[in-house]
Amino acid sequence: MLGGCGAWPAAGQACSGYLLEHDGFRLLLDPGYAVLPRLLERAAAEQVDAVLISHGHPDHCADLNPLLRARALREDPPPALPVHTLPGAIDAVLALDRPGMLQDAYRLREFTAGSGFEVGPFRVASWDLPHFVPNAGLRLSAGGRSLAYTGDTGPSPDLVELARDTDLFLAEATYPYQVPCEDSTFLSSALQAGQYADRAGTGRLLLTHLWPRSDPAAALDAARRGCFCPVDVARAGQVVDLDWPSPRSSL
Template sequence: MLGGCGAWPAAGEACSGYLLEHAGFRLLLDPGYATLPRLLEQVGAEQVDAVLISHGHPDHCADLNPLLRARALGEDPPPALPVHTLPGALDAVLALDRPGMLKDAYRLHDFTAGTGFGIGPFRVDTWALPHFVPNAGLRLTAGGRSLAYTGDTGPTPDLVDLARDTDLFLAEATYPEHVPAEDSRYLSSALQAGEYAARAGTGHLLLTHLWPGTDPATVLDAARRNHRGRIDVARAGEVIDLDRGAPA
């Protein structure tokens, strides 16, 4: 885990960002604000094999820019980095530098939510989930293990299909219990995440995208009202080994 803050990174924290590894392949999922320094504590920028991004809000993709800079401006630039996302989601981030500066640093692969494809050893299945901008729920499978990730989403029955029988359900939980009316169609609570995890039969619910300053205990308590399985809050630096089912 590289971070788990929603909206902006709290002091000493980072926004959404997750590094997945299987069979030596490293897939970076949603490099939000302040995730690159956390990533570089674990691997070099050139050691990332691909990037997968759920949607275009900067707390989920802003640090793609410094990642590409680190690769393009180094002494021995690596091959172009495959970047998978929804059409147009990264237009703003990729326009931050002068035209052409990073053109050889990445190779953009657009996908449509509702389709499936492969990235290295990972099978990726996608769902269109409700948010302020187009957002893809992502289910990744490799080596007989599965992870479901909501990106950011409002309530929808599709979350049950997304997370059904997965080993790990990484679920947005911006609020502990009550989502403000103006956000209620596009963001979720830990209470709702617990309900969907219970209905989906997921093995491990991991709550993320907490509003900065939220006490993790309050989101855990809310989720536990609906789900009796294992529940944790995403914490920077934590490693989860799905083969062992516990933090490494």
């Protein structure tokens, strides 16, 4: 886990950002604000093999820009980085630099929510989930293991199918118990995440995108009221090995 803050990064933290590794392939999922410095503690920019982005809010994609700069401005630039995202989702991020500056640093691979595709060794299935902007829920499978990720989403019956029988459910939980009325169609609570995880029969639930000043203990309490599987809160530096019986923190 590279970060798990929603909206903006708290002091010393980062927004949504997750590094998935399988058979030597590194996939960066959602490079939000402040994710790049966390990534560089684990791998060089040129060692990222692909990027997958759930939606276009900057707390999920803004650090694509410095990642591409770190690759493009080397004396020996690596091959163009495949970037998989919804149509138009990262246009604003790609427009931050002068025209053409980063054009050789990436290859855009747009997909529509509801489609399936492959990224390296990962098989990806996607769902169109409700948010303020188009958002893709993502299910990644490799080596007989599976992970479901909501991006940011409001309530949807598709969340059960997204997470069904997965080893790990990485779920947005901006609020602990109740989402304010004005956001209730487009964001979720930890309580809701726990309920969906229980209905889906997922092996483990990992809460992410918590409001920066919220209490992780309250989120855990809320989620545990909804499900009986192991629950934790995503923390920067945390490593989850799906071949291990429980999450463990990196050194």
